[in-house]
Amino acid sequence: MARSSAHSATVLHDIHQRQRADGPAAMLGIGTANPTSCVLQEQFADWYFQVTKSDHLAELKAKMKKICDRSGIKKRYFYHTEEIIGGHPELINRALPSLTARLSIITDAAPKLAAEAASRAITDWGRPAADITHLVVATNSGDNEPSVDLRFAGLLDLRPTVRRTLLYLQGCSACLAALRVGKDIAENNRGARVLVACA
Template sequence: MSQQASPLPSPPDAAAAQPCSPPGHGGNGRHGGAATSIAVGDRPNDSGARPPPPPEADKLRREQRADGPACVLAVGTANPANCIPQDEFADWYFRVTKSDHLTHLKDAMKKACEQVGVKKRYFQVTEDLLRAHPEILDPALPSIDARLHAVAAALPELAAAAAAKAIADWGRPAGDITHLVVSTSSGAQMPGIDVRVASLLGLRPTVRRTMIYFQACTGGAGALRVAKDAAENNRGARVLAVCADVLSAMAFHAPDEARPEGPAAHAIFGDGAGAVIVGADPRAADERPVFQMVSASQATIPGTERLVTGDFGAAGVGYNLATPEVPVLVAENIEGVLAAAVAPLGLASGGWNSLFWVVHPGSHLIMNSYEKVLRLEPGKLVVSRRVLTEYGNMIGPTVIFVLDEVVRRRRLDGEGEGKGCEWGLLVGLGPGFTAEVIVLRACK
């Protein structure tokens, strides 16, 4: 990897200023000052200073936390077996839904498939599933039970397939995973799919699990934010963050003239799973850190809660995509959100083109908004555009597919996307309308 010096200033964080350096000794002041405690018998209105915590407790607190920032150690992705080329999708869709007679809707679907710039997509829905559960096709019939059953049967295996690739890339035993974070917007059950994923992978019974539900297109970035916190606050932790979605099983239905968003939604969404292993203080002997996760932030644009929504009902999930409004919303707000995320690190002074980009693509129109407002050079979002072309929008996992491609390109030629850029941004946009932003720094 290039040793070219970055024109951007280093962050004030001493640990972050040494990319992926070996851990030092003792605690790190970046975790905040010592906590205070109330002695037995104290009342809230007592005057005077509270006694400090016992030295042993403060020492334990420091020892439990990592010295350096979390790092991306490995990435893996997976898709269902059912792959349909985009130029065949409309014919397939109208045939399996027995709707060939709706020629005007079929024409609209074909037009949408051509416009979204997708080459192929992968689906959990198959003709066998539709034959076994014809109620899925009729939005007037209750089909939620069949859909949830299909998700419960398929989602853990898909998530585990992506995680197994990440673990293989990592090179350490699955039993070394200490934390598991699983994010999905496809179905819900108790216990969650995290239990089944842990079993399929052979994780220890003591692995600490966290489930995140219904974050849609921010699901992948949100899982990484939680993984970063777990890695930095638990010395030696190795966190497996997994995001898996099979939207086709939850939202597939026959064409409905009462749902005008149907052609656009069916033309762009696909299914997939992505997994990332995150850990602080990487071991020089057997780990290959790629990026530091220097900071993470989330911002919700006020008054936008109803622009992109999803609702569970008897017939599955219905989505309101607010298709025309979203690119405009991105154009009006994205620069301010990103500027606030990088301001504490002093990165904005270098300009947006001094960064590399790991962006959830959403659609080509959304990426056009990024490029126009941020005045990005051609090629800055090439990986995001490629992922959208090859897989469609898989909602939550999509940003992990982009991260996987960026990591592979950097490992292959030492630079890849963002050649010469030490700093970068991972960005996910989703319902709320919410932006998840993680500042990355390339490991040397």
């Protein structure tokens, strides 16, 4: 029995070693993308209170300006334009439910923005998108069908056989979680080329 167990352990170890990558994961390309709407930080408080029809809250606006001045942020990018916000009164009226509207807006925006950033990363990598074997997508967009990772893969013309992993609602730590998953996939699958996207 002992000899059989030791032999089985050796066989399993050998199989595992053949499946693993030869070394640690490495970033081969990086790409970023921002929504087209941009507000300079020094104008942000005025813009925000105007768009949300909250100019009458002068004391709160003054506090926000103070915070903005000390934040070190230079500019802010938004998908939400004044037109989008104006077309959805539930986004600024706290008495109205807004989750459905927020998720439907981001459901269309997230895959497009992620695909734009990913295209830049693929160009930086220097190989075709068809060489990607695994896709990890982190997003706060809703759980719609088809899912954001599937729509994203379609926008990039990834192979239908690409192995997809989707991380939902990770908040501000989404990218870190996605990179951790991508690293594990790359190091435990010989020849894997993992695209990680966060939107």
